[in-house]
Amino acid sequence: MSIDRSKELSVRITNAERDRVNFELFNVDLSLANSIRRVMMAEVPTLAIDLVEIDINTSVLADEFLSHRLGLIPLNSEGIDKLAYSRDCACDNYCANCSVKLELNTKCDTDSTMSVYASDLAKFQNGLTLGNPVTRDAAKKGPLICKLRKHQEIKLTCIAKKGISKEHVKWSPCAAVGFEYDPYNKLKHTDYWFEDDAEEEWPKSANRRFEDPPDKDAPFDYKATADHFYFDTETVGNLPPNDVVLTAIETLQRKVADILVGLKDENVETSNAQSGGFTTYGRTDYDNNGGETPSGSKTPYGEFGGGSAWN
């Protein structure tokens, strides 16, 4: 298994919006591209309401129903890395280091129905934008929480905590992550159902504009692998889309680092085959780079410096 040196890892950004980034990843393996997608979806930490202490709720909605709605409100999560996970915090229950407090105190005194919006949540000031409800509508009101009739009242305190959407989707920074490769289905990874003609009946992927149409007469290339991936990261507004991508990659690296730490703990006994060196792949003839280990862009997948072992 050798690696084609002409194929260098690269990234292309095709479109960037406030809540979306479209980018392409070239010359990585499907497994890694999929890992990035999975981490973006499920393991990027954000802030969401996790505890609700209800003093008064005379609205038509049940306490738990209201709590659930509050949990799903996107909260600004910029600077979330400064906030600790509540379970890791030294405090008893929650504190300013591991939570953000928001308060809702409304009462309807008018004859008409009153709408309560996320922007009515009053945050206990923490000197940051962290924890402000995300408002994307023109009136800057945010999502509707509930409606109150005359004399109905809500008084509650919300504790927002840091979390990941593997635990609950309310912590997801992404509304959706689009992931596609091989829009012409040259690799035949997809088997399209059809009545008469699959090509006519199925909608065409927008990503087809980045690739050449297949040569109908060419034989099937059974050696071809996917090496061009299209991502469409759409966020809910709590984190900028670029940050979601970068945090996802960092999270993936932290997972690797966690295992390396676990290996250092000597729970796994080290035994050398031939007292083999560390990153030499068991070879001794390759160290012509002054013993320098490959680092930075000098990876087997990037620029091929002398440090590469993938010869």
Added chain:
Amino acid sequence: MADSEDVSMVEEKVEQTEEQEQEYDLEKIKLLPGSSDDGTAASFQIIDEDHTLGNAIRYIIMKNPEVEFCGYSIPHPSENKLNIRIQTYGNITALEALHQGLDNLAELCTVIEDRFSEKIEAGGYKTVEP
């Protein structure tokens, strides 16, 4: 005097075993039975990981020319465990292959991260502001 010494030693032993048990609970990765004597073939169990890491690490270890086989499995969907099997051609141990794989994966992530930030800073893409 002798009695009190004995007691303190017993206490120490109890403390030690408790510590070990705690470490055992916290351990991220352990060696599974079924490794060869020279260590060139071994299985590991990683706690709290899934296909996100499993498939990527499997691929990158398999890319190592010294590795004969690498496969992973989630033995049961409701247990957060990941088993990974590595067999090498004999020049490196399975553990070394795992180390190298993890290092390479981390490096690969760094490159993607750098390239992405580079491209974001360079601009030249379509932007839509609200």
